[in-house]
Amino acid sequence: MDNPSHTRNHQHRHNLHLGRRTPNALKPKMTDLLFLAFGAVTIGAAILAIEARDLVYGAAALGIAFLGVAGLFFLLDAAYVGWFQIAVYIGAVVVLILFTVMLVGPKMGETALGLKRVSLLAAILVSLLLGMTGALANATAFPGQDSCGSGCDLSLFSTSLLKNYGVQLEFMSLVMAAAVIGALAVSKTDRGQ
Numbered sequence: 001m002d003n004p005s006h007t008r009n010h011q012h013r014h015n016l017h018l019g020r021r022t023p024n025a026l027k028p029k030m031t032d033l034l035f036l037a038f039g040a041v042t043i044g045a046a047i048l049a050i051e052a053r054d055l056v057y058g059a060a061a062l063g064i065a066f067l068g069v070a071g072l073f074f075l076l077d078a079a080y081v082g083w084f085q086i087a088v089y090i091g092a093v094v095v096l097i098l099f100t101v102m103l104v105g106p107k108m109g110e111t112a113l114g115l116k117r118v119s120l121l122a123a124i125l126v127s128l129l130l131g132m133t134g135a136l137a138n139a140t141a142f143p144g145q146d147s148c149g150s151g152c153d154l155s156l157f158s159t160s161l162l163k164n165y166g167v168q169l170e171f172m173s174l175v176m177a178a179a180v181i182g183a184l185a186v187s188k189t190d191r192g193q
Helices: 004-017 030-051 055-075 079-104 112-137 154-191
Strands: none
Touching: 030 055, 030 112, 055 079, 079 154
């Protein structure tokens, strides 16, 4: 007599071979839904950042796009790179762009009401993204992951980070440098220099 689990595994492999999927394979996982949500927010905010006619709106949309990318990094278990994304890109680049806009001053005819509407929308989207990022960072949200216990060594982590992600970190630093240069160029263009 055949083993029932052997028969089930054989049928599952046969279905996969024929291109059929089992009912469990069709159910989306939470990580799949979060990936789609972060991807949609990132792409949508990036398009808004490019298409924004006002620099403040573009900077706010760029910050939301950076948060979406950070969420994708958290989803891929690259928490260090995700926090780096938040600290450097949102904490430095977007703040630098907004600081430049505030330093240069608003354009003629720009109303405070439009800024309030965009600020409210940006606050809602940022809160949503931070909530999703917090759910990812929470150890209880995904029960299969263990937290780092007392056996963690920061020097080993740093070494493995530079070995495994050295090229990506260099690329991120180049993108950050380009963003800073772009912010400076925009500030000089707005002044008419």
